[in-house]
Amino acid sequence: MTANTAALGSTDANAEMSRREFLNYAWLATLGILTIEMSAVTLMFAMPRLGPGEFGGPVPIGSVDGLTMDTKASPTAFNRSKFWWVNTDAGALAIYKVCTHLGCIYDWKPAENKYICPCHGSQFERDGKFIQGPAPRDLDRFVIRALDSAGNEVARTNEAGEPLQIPAGSTIVVETGLRIHGQPKA
Ligand code: FES
The missing domain is CATH 2.102.10.10 (Rieske [2Fe-2S] iron-sulphur domain)
Known part of the structure; x- marks a missing residue:
């Protein structure tokens, strides 16, 4: 293997690593957003908003x-x-x-x-x-x-x-x- 081929192989590996890291971060971000949205919906149902004088309050x-x-x-x-x-x-x-x-x-x-x-x-x-x-x-x-x-x-x-x-x-x-x-x- 020549020095150039070795350098090219290393660049491909780095690119693959960056792609994998990016996908990991993107997946974690999506999961985080989903968790926040689900928590917000759960809170909305758990804490009904009652106007003054409404039944339930x-x-x-x-x-x-x-x-x-x-x-x-x-x-x-x-x-x-x-x-x-x-x-x-x-x-x-x-x-x-x-x-x-x-x-x-x-x-x-x-x-x-x-x-x-x-x-x-x-x-x-x-x-x-x-x-x-x-x-x-x-x-x-x-x-x-x-x-x-x-x-x-x-x-x-x-x-x-x-x-x-x-x-x-x-x-x-x-x-x-x-x-x-x-x-x-x-
Ligand atoms: S007697 Fe009132 S609901 Fe049955």
């Missing part, structure tokens, strides 16, 4: 003075936020509008003073307690928060979802992302 419903607090009145429907506002002798409730059987939207029947699900006939009392039907438990409730004029929390639904006594003049927020399952039927 805090829903401000104004001052308690503007809400129906009559303990015998029909529940007030907040259809977009999927709950009923109900006041009872024990305090206020925000009851999820979805049946605990198979997820139908049930109705309030004022003449019968109870909720009745049109799908399979489950019935519930005004405060969401199970009466009869295939539903396995009471209706679910959302956490209610009462805020003073400075925005400080002055009352909040407890972990058991018991009715909340609301201080006069409070502003009410219903946390539709915080759902408390109803008690299983006896």
Whole structure:
């Protein structure tokens, strides 16, 4: 082998090495971009963007003075936020509008003073307690928060979802992302 042939062989090897390095870098860059894109998509699904007052997040419903607090009145429907506002002798409730059987939207029947699900006939009392039907438990409730004029929390639904006594003049927020399952039927 002459010196020229050896030099040419070395140049080819260098060129092949550079090509291989370039391909390796390109492949790594593509992999990196794909990983970043997949992570971004996963994050977008994991962290839904909720507008103010949308179902799934805090829903401000104004001052308690503007809400129906009559303990015998029909529940007030907040259809977009999927709950009923109900006041009872024990305090206020925000009851999820979805049946605990198979997820139908049930109705309030004022003449019968109870909720009745049109799908399979489950019935519930005004405060969401199970009466009869295939539903396995009471209706679910959302956490209610009462805020003073400075925005400080002055009352909040407890972990058991018991009715909340609301201080006069409070502003009410219903946390539709915080759902408390109803008690299983006896
Ligand atoms: S979904 Fe309501 S009773 Fe079946």
